Amino acid sequence: MTASRPLCHDAPDLLEFEADVVDTRPGMVLLTRSAFYPGGGGQPADRGVLRWHGGEVRVERLDAEGDALWHVLAEPVLVEGAILGVVDVAFRRQMCQLHTDLHVVNALAFQAFDGALVTGAQIGDDGTARIDLDLPGADNDRVRALEPAINDAIRQNLPVRQVYVPVELAASERGLLRSRSVTPPAQADGTIRVIEIAGLDRQACGGTHLSSTGQSPPIRILKVDNKGRHNRRIRIGLVD
Numbered sequence: 503m504t505a506s507r508p509l510c511h512d513a514p515d516l517l518e519f520e521a522d523v524v525d526t527r528p529g530m531v532l533l534t535r536s537a538f539y540p541g542g543g544g545q546p547a548d549r550g551v552l553r554w555h556g557g558e559v560r561v562e563r564l565d566a567e568g569d570a571l572w573h574v575l576a577e578p579v580l581v582e583g584a585i586l587g588v589v590d591v592a593f594r595r596q597m598c599q600l601h602t603d604l605h606v607v608n609a610l611a612f613q614a615f616d617g618a619l620v621t622g623a624q625i626g627d628d629g630t631a632r633i634d635l636d637l638p639g640a641d642n643d644r645v646r647a648l649e650p651a652i653n654d655a656i657r658q659n660l661p662v663r664q665v666y667v668p669v670e671l672a673a674s675e676r677g678l679l680r681s682r683s684v685t686p687p688a689q690a691d692g693t694i695r696v697i698e699i700a701g702l703d704r705q706a707c708g709g710t711h712l713s714s715t716g717q718s719p720p721i722r723i724l725k726v727d728n729k730g731r732h733n734r735r736i737r738i739g740l741v742d
């Protein structure tokens with residue numbers, strides 16, 4: 503499976519964009535381009551609106567069909583002409599904070615527990631997120647004890663950047679493919695997107711992230727649950 507690079511990867515700060523209508527279906531519109539994150543990998547889709555001359559409609563969700571990203575509208579209005587897409591800045595920022603923090607959590611768990619893989623993740627819209635890690639036999643107090651190191655990595659304001667690694671190299675770098683079940687699709691050029699936190703972590707990912715860890719407030723580990731014999735579910739929350 504291949505995919506072309508979405509705008510939210512190449513222009514993560516582009517939160518208002520101009521576009522034209524390519525195609526419409528009842529309650530849906532396809533644009534020449536879109537900065538909306540479509541959702542996936544445990545990160546919800548962006549929220550926001552489309553504006554045009556004389557109208558505005560909320561984007562309910564996004565449906566990806568191959569490279570085509572359909573904007574599903576909250577009301578079945580006819581969207582036409584030149585469009586201004588506006589991504590909800592506060593929502594995107596919080597998603598980037600929690601998502602980047604999850605990378606920090608699982609990087610430190612990977613180091614502390616000898617290569618623990620991710621078995622699931624979900625970011626909520628309430629300032630919390632959870633990650634499931636394959637940690638057979640791990641003591642939950644040791645998991646909770648990661649909190650100071652997580653906040654230390656946030657406070658250090660480590661740069662976060664995306665790089666593209668050839669698929670065959672990605673498979674041979676320990677920990678790069680961190681998820682037990684999901685492998686992000688390769689780009690059309692045979693590379694895979696990797697998110698690098700300077701000095702801390704490299705892992706394949708298709709979500710949106712901060713450009714440095716210090717743009718997140720500190721986090722608290724709210725809960726560590728046993729989910730089956732192997733899995734630990736760690737819930738974190740932003741401290742405001």
Ligand SMILES: [Zn+2]
Nearest residue numbers: 697707708709
């Ligand atoms: Zn990510």
